[in-house]
Amino acid sequence: MPDNREARAAARTDMIMRTTLALAQETGYAKLSIEAVAARAGVGKHTIYRRWPSKGLLFLDSLLSLNEPALDYPDTGDVMADLRRQIYAAVDLLTGPQWGPLYQALVGEAQHDPAVAAGLGERFIRPQTDKTVARLRAAQEQGQVAPGFDLDLAMSILSGPLYFRFLISQEPLTRDYVDRVLDALFAGMGPRGPADAPASA
Template identity: 60%
Template sequence: MPAPRTSAHDDRTERIMRTTVALAREVGYSNLGIEAVAAGAGVGKHTVYRRWSSKGALFLDSVLTLHASSLDYPDTGDVVADVKRQIYDAVDLLASDEVAPLFRALVAEAQRDDEVAAALVERFAAPQKAKTVARLAAARSAGQIAADADLELAMVTLSGPLYYLLLVTHEPVTHDVVDRIVDALFAGLTPRA
């Protein structure tokens, strides 16, 4: 069976997003311009503006579409191992030399642009939160964590140190660091006799 055909619109959109990411890596987000993206992608700037309302919206869509994998949780029956595996995948992606500067720039832009902030929550933060809470809820139902565990707070407690290290201090987030954070969290979540 032949592969489905993509439209010229889809090809142009992907070319624009790839050009955006390549230019952002080369010149930095703050020096990224719509005109340069359009020229690099071989389209007019109006073509870019028909698809995205701002440079921030273009950048967010490009980074998340091209680099944010699904980051789904496995379910092996061992919630601690599953959470560690998912976080290893997340930090390996977000801390990579290829993605880290883009992700930092995206989060910085979200502090200045409410549209980008809302889209970042909708497309990245909220889905990851929902997946984490769902995996913890399944573990709670299986008796692996305390019945009265606050799953929303567990999510915040789990992700806070990681984003602090990735975005504020720029310290390396190794699998050992992930293990220590997850083990500390689950020490407080285990069912009590």
């Protein structure tokens, strides 16, 4: 069993991270500060700095540790249905009032903080990318995706339009839009039958 010091340290860490998210939701990430977190949590700011050397890393750890998204892929044998179900879940999460604004702020912070960018990539973006490519690879082996199609490129084509709406254009990220993106993707990477082969000269 962990000793009392370890239990107290774990409880303090949890309290600091929860306080960080609560303040970020109240004031927005731009106005969040380690000093404010320390004051609300009732700890010294040096206690926070010993574990998290920057506001961005504190926010990253708080958001991803306390809001671990369950975005695993089903495998029903129908890759389109499985992609649709998983992406619907991601869209619902990213457009929700609790996660969406915080995740937007985290991605924004990653643009000018290499440590935050690395952490976000390692803990969220890369795992989700790997799951998507693995599901596409299984579909390719089953003949649902054209053999030889670049699956990393497929992942980029699939995620790019979603992130563009979420982060750049601020247009609604809807299930209908997800369906249109999937239809466009599979129009290009679906299996090719003899009728699709180019005519001989």
